[in-house]
Amino acid sequence: MNSPKLDKLLQSCVQCGLCLSHCATYLVTGNEVLSPRGRLQLLKHWQNNTPDSDQFDALDSCIGCLACESACPSGVPYDLIEQGKSRATPGWRTHLAKPLSSPAVLNTLSKISDSGIGHASNVTPKSMSDGELVSMLDDLAGQKTVLRKTIGKTGPSVMLFPGCVNSTMLFNSQNRLIQLLQSAGCEVEFPRAWNCCGAVASHLDNHHLAETQHKQNLETDCDFIVVEAAGCGRELKEYAGEKVIDAALLLSKLNLELMKTHLKVAMHYPCHSLHGQKIVEEPKQLLNNSVQAIDPHEPEVCCGSGGTFTLFHKELSIQAGKRKAEMLTDTNSDLAITSNAGCLGQLANSLGKSMPIIPLTDLVWYLQTRSKA
Ligand code: SF4
Ligand code: SF4
Structure with a gap:
């Protein structure tokens, strides 16, 4: 040392x-x-x-x-x-990297864990259909809307990196992201085979495994590899640079027409997007013509969801989540949004019934695919 x-x-x-x-x-x-x-x-x-x-x-x-x-x-x-x-780091933790890098194991853990990640599936799970999401947001926005199909003409070709947590717990949200990208003219491809991005292995100091996983996930001729989970995005970007793009950042660059509403929305910026990828203004700019997007006090402070941190330091994680939830509710917003499944679960747990929280892409999908009746 x-x-x-x-x-x-x-x-x-x-x-x-x-x-x-x-x-x-x-x-x-x-x-x-x-x-x-x-x-x-x-x-x-x-x-x-x-x-x-x-x-x-x-x-x-x-x-x-x-x-x-x-x-x-x-x-x-x-x-x-x-x-x-x-x-x-004790050796036994390093050995956990391989089993924990499996979507199936993460899915099971999420069902039995009462840590933050375990609550992502309670927010917008597979069971929250498009209709249920629309009805919830219609109620909050106080306006009834109809479905609109928008077909874009040209856009970049993108490969969507599914990610362990998003592909299992936020399956419908991922479908809505695909619809959004296609509506903006993007050609969307899926990897033939994919693995955990490598973040779990990195957290657990198994860097050899992390590097193998990076390589396997990045084989494509597409213009961009689009990633919704901020932690996966940062991990892959460190390896492949600007070819890897955060979903919210890409959406902010596409020509999306969004419906105007009176919704007041509290933003929660995932640390690995804000600090790790320096994505600061774009998600807010994307929303600001359509809703009133508000920063809570201390927007830069972590919500306490940090990969394996929630498993090994549960009490600290809960305290950080509660503190962040207070900052979000203090904005008196209709709902909170974020762009990372880990933050989503952590905050859903901490916010309880005080405020709903949904993925940013779900809100953008709603604003894009719904038009005034
Ligand atoms: S900000 Fe913190 S880490 Fe940086 S110089 Fe000051 S005390 Fe040290
Ligand atoms: S928890 Fe504190 S010390 Fe650790 S990365 Fe965050 S700000 Fe830095």
């Missing part, structure tokens, strides 16, 4: 503390050790010492949301914390 390069990077933290108010684990605990600055201090300590279990836990409880990296004026990379975690 002791290296001049690492030492130089650690020295670049000037201890200003500007990252603290952006870190979800610090905000819910008030414990400096669970802040970016505290974790960097631990890494310095580890250069010459073996970490004990409490110290490992402090690093391991970092959600990996990257909010500290966006906030840091000295450019301290989040990767430092990731590297520190890798050093002490």
